[in-house]
Amino acid sequence: MRLPILTTPGVVAVVGVGKIPQPVDSSEMDQIRKVTAAGYPAQPWPFLKVGQRVRITAGALTGVEGLLAQKRGENRVVLSVTLLAKAISVQVDSDAIRPI
Numbered sequence: 001m002r003l004p005i006l007t008t009p010g011v012v013a014v015v016g017v018g019k020i021p022q023p024v025d026s027s028e029m030d031q032i033r034k035v036t037a038a039g040y041p042a043q044p045w046p047f048l049k050v051g052q053r054v055r056i057t058a059g060a061l062t063g064v065e066g067l068l069a070q071k072r073g074e075n076r077v078v079l080s081v082t083l084l085a086k087a088i089s090v091q092v093d094s095d096a097i098r099p100i
Contacts (some may be wrong), residue, residue: 048075048100058096065100 004012005021018020035042048054048068054077055066058076066077075094082086 048094048097048099053100054097055100056092056096057098058093061090061092061096068097 014021015024030031050068050070052068053065054068056077057060061077063078066079067080069076069089071089073090075096075097076089077092078087078089087098
């Protein structure tokens with residue numbers, strides 16, 4: 001079933017779980033269409049998930065690594081000291097973090 005789709009001009013890949021095709025959420029696609037139709041400048045961005053290990057890539061904290069968290073809509077990077085069972089979090093602009 002995938003081969004006829006993949007041989008269609010312009011098709012790069014079939015999205016899904018494993019080899020089972022899955023539809024892309026229509027509301028997510030509607031949002032992307034709305035941004036592009038409005039003419040806002042947009043660019044690809046790394047997909048970040050809460051709990052993912054990230055590295056800060058800009059500013060005074062460049063190179064610091066931790067776990068991505070969110071609090072009240074703000075991105076925060078959590079830094080842990082395992083032996084002490086302690087952690088701190090610092091607010092970071094989303095454009096200054098990348099997945100590891």
